[in-house]
Amino acid sequence: MGAVKGVKAKRMPRAVREQQMMDAAVHIFGRRGYRAASMDEIAELAGVSKPLVYLYLNSKEELFTACIRREAARLTEAVKAAIEPGLAADRQLWAGLEAFFRHTAENPDAWSVLHRQARTHGEPFAAEVTAMREELTAFVTFLIGAAAREGTPPAPGTAGAGRSGELADRDIEGLAQALVGAAESLAGWANESDKLAAKDAAATLMNFAWTGLGGLMRGERWSPR
Amino acid sequence: MGAVKGVKAKRMPRAVREQQMMDAAVHIFGRRGYRAASMDEIAELAGVSKPLVYLYLNSKEELFTACIRREAARLTEAVKAAIEPGLAADRQLWAGLEAFFRHTAENPDAWSVLHRQARTHGEPFAAEVTAMREELTAFVTFLIGAAAREGTPPAPGTAGAGRSGELADRDIEGLAQALVGAAESLAGWANESDKLAAKDAAATLMNFAWTGLGGLMRGERWSPR
Amino acid sequence: MGAVKGVKAKRMPRAVREQQMMDAAVHIFGRRGYRAASMDEIAELAGVSKPLVYLYLNSKEELFTACIRREAARLTEAVKAAIEPGLAADRQLWAGLEAFFRHTAENPDAWSVLHRQARTHGEPFAAEVTAMREELTAFVTFLIGAAAREGTPPAPGTAGAGRSGELADRDIEGLAQALVGAAESLAGWANESDKLAAKDAAATLMNFAWTGLGGLMRGERWSPR
């Protein structure tokens, strides 16, 4: 990939070239960071001249934004596609988590762009990621709520299955926030030099979350003193 | 801070000046990122001329490294200082977590440097953070191990108390990652329009973590099908 | 004017298309200046693609030259057309001036190209304007000469009517320059917050010019001491 410098690029329809450019851009942005990435390098990797990148994507800022948007859409799509509506809430959550970790593991540069680079730099970019995060969080909130209503979380032989009343809506939303954050953080860590396969990451988090959730719903609480 | 331009800085011992420079640098690096931060801005905020920064800290790279090292040391110090040796493992863990979250909340720029900026850029820097992470992880591993031996985690009467062997070091490190991510996410969410007091967020997280951890250590597992 | 982008332009005979392009070019050159004008903008305003502009007009330089030539021709044409040969010299002169000012006022972009932009840039262009200027100057010289011979200028009963020899060609050209400058300045001033109707401005200038000219031709001179 990335044609030799000085060789004229073969003619291609604009839509295709734009995707190639964004592929290259995601790769470079993901590894170098927004500032350290150079348009020269991106153009070269895309196999075209710099002016063409500007002609199609206008500026470094817009290019970065376009990358964020595309990768955010791809990620949420991957998660949504993995879920089969009929299943129980825990199975849906598991499927979603697994898809999330698989997708981020398979597209580490894209994930770096979304999770690290976009957040590191100011306001045009952070908002894009916030939108994606909100979509995911809303989804998880829904699932946790459903799980609570179904009484699914493991009540190992013990009493009050389904005492979901103790989990207020605010708590549920908070848990969803925490879960999404945990997943994001784990994904980044897992990608660093293959410390954890996607499935293992999903399992660890699911175990952690599900047993924890179960405990909470049974009324278990930890407090200092 | 940040002396008026053109006014000659008062003579100060080198050690003090270096700290001022690093204060400024952490502030700027934390907000702008490594690449976007400019030595000009740092020098101005420190209230000295640029050549003095170079005289004392040699280069941007070394300055950044020095910042990372100092802030990593401060963070681990804060965590260690919070722990009273005599206490039960769960209390120690709680105290450590609280100190960690307090310190990072009170020093957001430092935390940004450690957590975001240092990882975003290549190899001279990442290693510094890895060192800190290893120190903290070892500490947590020790505490969890101790807790497991003590049988502290909740619902102790139940099943296999003390089957701590099932939590490999790798899992512990992963959980730490997840916790940090969850905490950050919660913090961001809580700050946004006062949805949750910071204290409540910490409590929710600890409950979540502790019951989850307890469940895991009792051998509870979630698995598909 | 300026077709919507992406819509294929209707086929038109070359001559028409060239005029459209030059219309657009004069507009853009007149407002932006030669260097700041971009071929992109010109092509878009003309409603055609850039390669077509190059096909017909070869280069930016040639396009600019073509604009200068066309507008110079239009201006001299307008002046000549206004004059009815039978009239007295002063009436002819008045008619010419009026036509000149009317045309330039009605075609400000064209006038900007001729008066400002063409002179600002090097040698291919200045020569074009010089040619026009010489044509106009020759014309005015002739009329003033005629007026002098006719003894038209005011207060004819007085002193040395017809001492036109004292006005060298160089003086006439200088006066033309001064008149143009005065007219432009007056025009700008009159337009600004309606301080003076355009007509009044022209009358004031003509009075000023004509009486001054008359005085000069009668041999009146102002000199220090």
Next chain:
Amino acid sequence: MGAVKGVKAKRMPRAVREQQMMDAAVHIFGRRGYRAASMDEIAELAGVSKPLVYLYLNSKEELFTACIRREAARLTEAVKAAIEPGLAADRQLWAGLEAFFRHTAENPDAWSVLHRQARTHGEPFAAEVTAMREELTAFVTFLIGAAAREGTPPAPGTAGAGRSGELADRDIEGLAQALVGAAESLAGWANESDKLAAKDAAATLMNFAWTGLGGLMRGERWSPR
């Protein structure tokens, strides 16, 4: 002037260097125009590196503005310095005109910047020149008014000296506008290849203006038909 490339410039105090830079900038801007002038060329002519120009003058735009301001101030200063308050209005006007033409002839690049380049490009710049022009115009307005009151303009043997009542304030201001415009235009023309010495230009204009003014004040009017 304009040190050889690659040779390090000798150290100089900032104020001096700034003037050298502006000298070079006026030269280049005046000949090439704002857009065609390159910061590279300006820096080289000034004998310094480009970054130093930016360090001191911030941007091309600010550099251009600084040039305009400096040259406008110099020109108005030159005109004002030439006038001796005690003299009659016509002598003052003459002295001012002569100084104006001399200064513009001696500083053709500066005059090009003020008269041609600054007006050719948009709004940050035009305003600067407008201020200068207004100062000069106000001055001339005052002198013409004074002349009218003194009844100075040549009343060659004829009747109504001092019929200044016929020149309303608005007319006087209009004449001043025209005079300043004429002078500006003449100055540009005279500079082009030495067609007219400064003194001759002043004389021509003074004759033109003074006799014309006299005629107007005697009630002479030209009107079509």
Next chain:
DNA sequence: AATGAATGAGATTTCATTCAT
């Protein structure tokens, strides 16, 4: 007759870094 795709060359601007005092 007309255009979508593509680029070489050069513009302004920024930044880490050094020198001389």
Next chain:
DNA sequence: AATGAATGAAATCTCATTCAT
């Protein structure tokens, strides 16, 4: 201990111009 003066190198972005259809 401290700084004003200065720069090499590289970044983003623009533009006139051509090629293939």
